[in-house]
Amino acid sequence: MGKKPVIGILSNLLITEQGMFPGMKRSYVNHDYVQAITLAGAIPVMLPVISDEEGIRQQLERVDGVLLSGGYDINPLYYGEEPCKELGFILPEVDEHQLAAVRIAVELGKPMLGICKGMQVLNVAFGGSLHQDLLQIPTSIKHSQKAQRHVASHTVQVMQDTILSSIFGKESILTNSFHHQAIKAVAPGFVVSGMTADGVVEAIETATAPFMLGVQWHPEMMAEKSTDMLNLFTRFVAASAAIS
Numbered sequence: 267m268g269k270k271p272v273i274g275i276l277s278n279l280l281i282t283e284q285g286m287f288p289g290m291k292r293s294y295v296n297h298d299y300v301q302a303i304t305l306a307g308a309i310p311v312m313l314p315v316i317s318d319e320e321g322i323r324q325q326l327e328r329v330d331g332v333l334l335s336g337g338y339d340i341n342p343l344y345y346g347e348e349p350c351k352e353l354g355f356i357l358p359e360v361d362e363h364q365l366a367a368v369r370i371a372v373e374l375g376k377p378m379l380g381i382c383k384g385m386q387v388l389n390v391a392f393g394g395s396l397h398q399d400l401l402q403i404p405t406s407i408k409h410s411q412k413a414q415r416h417v418a419s420h421t422v423q424v425m426q427d428t429i430l431s432s433i434f435g436k437e438s439i440l441t442n443s444f445h446h447q448a449i450k451a452v453a454p455g456f457v458v459s460g461m462t463a464d465g466v467v468e469a470i471e472t473a474t475a476p477f478m479l480g481v482q483w484h485p486e487m488m489a490e491k492s493t494d495m496l497n498l499f500t501r502f503v504a505a506s507a508a509i510s
């Protein structure tokens with residue numbers, strides 16, 4: 267059996283405020299990402315937050331594809347805005363790792379899949395901006411579902427002739443939703459490939475790279491029960507295998 271492709275998952279930091287080590291940081295990814303990448307036939311590796319540019323480059327040189335995971339809010343200063351009152355917790359050192367990783371991964375031609383905050387990072391890295399809170403879209407539907415994480419709670423329209431439509435083969439799909447922010451200005455070079463009825467952007471992609479797709483929902487939480495959602499990871503893994 268040949269070697270499986272390796273997917274680097276850009277990791278997050280958890281700051282513990284209770285227990286034995288208050289204030290200590292732990293590197294982590296949610297295990298759903300690990301399971302989804304494994305189910306899709308690849309080897310997941312965690313890429314922890316580091317700040318050295320050359321170190322980040324060497325992290326990325328060792329993987330075939332890059333998964334940008336979800337997390338805290340992005341510091342709005344990175345897209346030229348002052349913080350609004352509804353902005354949540356920010357952890358700029360995580361943002362800086364992810365933004366640098368996107369820039370370097372583009373140089374190296376690595377396929378990228380951005381999930382939730384990961385999609386927003388892709389958008390900001392290429393010059394787009396965000397609504398800091400969905401209150402800025404008064405007509406928006408509910409995007410912070412109160413249901414189990416694998417449960418689909420809203421409908422996403424899928425635009426024709428996109429990577430997303432080639433994955434799902436449907437005009438609309440049902441997804442879960444756990445976000446209070448959304449894309450405002452779409453980054454130059456990207457197109458919207460998924461949207462809810464209220465106009466909120468649920469997926470972006472670009473044809474200028476081997477595979478670069480961002481989704482606002484959490485397919486990794488649905489992949490165990492949904493072959494469609496697993497297929498999203500399988501396509502990402504296939505694109506990563508193709509360049510390695």
Ligand code: MN
Pocket residue numbers: 408409420442443444445462466468482483
């Ligand atoms: Mn949503």
